[in-house]
Amino acid sequence: MVCGDIHGQFHDLLKLFATGxxxxxxxxxxxxDFVDRGYNSLETFTLLxxxxxxxxxxxxxxRGNHESRQITQVYGFYDECQRKYGNPNAWRYCTEVFDFLTLSALIDGQVLCVHGGLSPxxxxxxxxxxxERVCEIPHEGPFCDLMWSDPEETETWAISPRGAGWLFGARVAAEFNQINGLELICRAHQLVQEGLKYMFPPENSLVTVWSAPNYCYRCGNVASVLCFNDTLQKEVKYFTETTENGNMMTPRNTVPYFL
Incomplete structure (x- = not known):
């Protein structure tokens, strides 16, 4: 079961497991991208x-581009830990773990899974x-590109508007797959309103999987997980947000465990 971004939507993660x-x-x-933007990044990462x-x-x-000290100080995880515990200790421990997360995974030698995309x-x-992955995500280079790059309807490489990583096209994906004996690249990193999107027909050599329904509690998108059986036959399972999302409130008191 291959899953995309979760972004702290803990109750939707529970529904993901119920679905998959x-x-x-x-x-x-x-x-x-387990953390940031959602209300329950700490619970999400702890469960995983x-x-x-x-x-x-x-x-x-x-590892995704949000499993980063710099990014989590901007997009919510740091503030969530500070609010829940009164200090950043939980955030610091989690970001130390981020440095040890894997950068990619290979399914039966034929399907590459990576957060963002490819690198020149x-x-x-x-x-x-x-x-060398045991470090903060750098601002440029192959490690950065795996976290930040996006597929695009371009021939080869183009500058990314994100300011990090690259845009890469159909020929880049096809050549990478051919050189490495791959059938498919699975990635996340971009919101897909319909939950899953193939690119670069007719081969459909790349797919984006998105697993945070109604992203940020307002985007209205569905979510998906991509299932592979023992012969790598694919099945998409879709799910929508949980009703608990509308009832969540931020805690008023700090929890003493990390004080």
Whole structure:
């Protein structure tokens, strides 16, 4: 089961598991962006880490561009931890864990999972394996590109309006897949109103999976998970937001555990 961005929408994460199947009977790859923007980033990341600790062979957690000290200080996770505990200790411990998250995953040698996209500095999977990942996400280079790049209807490479990573086109994806014996690139990173979107026909060599329904509690999108069976046949499962989202309130008192 391949999943896209969650962004702190904890109750929707529970619905994702109800939709896709419980761990460990179902194997999961989460493609990053567990935190920020939603109200419950801390609960979301804690649950995913607990499942990873309990069922390490059944849970794969990839790093996204929001698993970053700099980004989480801007988009909500730092403030959430400060509000809930009265200090940033929980945030600091979580960001230390971020540095150890995997950058990509490979399904049966044929499907590459990565948060953002490709890099002009990376032509082979072996080059991805050599990246030093135990650090803060850099502002440029192949590590940064894996986190930030986006597919686009362009021929090769173009400057990204995000200010990090690249835009890459159909020929780039096709060449990367051919060189590495891949059938498909799975990625997240971009909101998809319909939950899932293939690109670069007729091969459909890349798919974006989005797993945060009604993103930021206002975008109105559906969410999806992409299922692969033992022969890599694909099935998309869609889900919508939970009713709990409308009832959440930020806590008024700090919790003493990390004081």
């Amino acid at each position: 199947g419980e761990v460990p009977s179902t194997n999961y790859i989460f493609m990053g 880490m607990l499942l990873k600790a309990r069922y390490p062979a059944h849970m794969t957690l990839l 500095d990376l032509r082979t999977l072996d080059q991805i394996r050599t990246i």
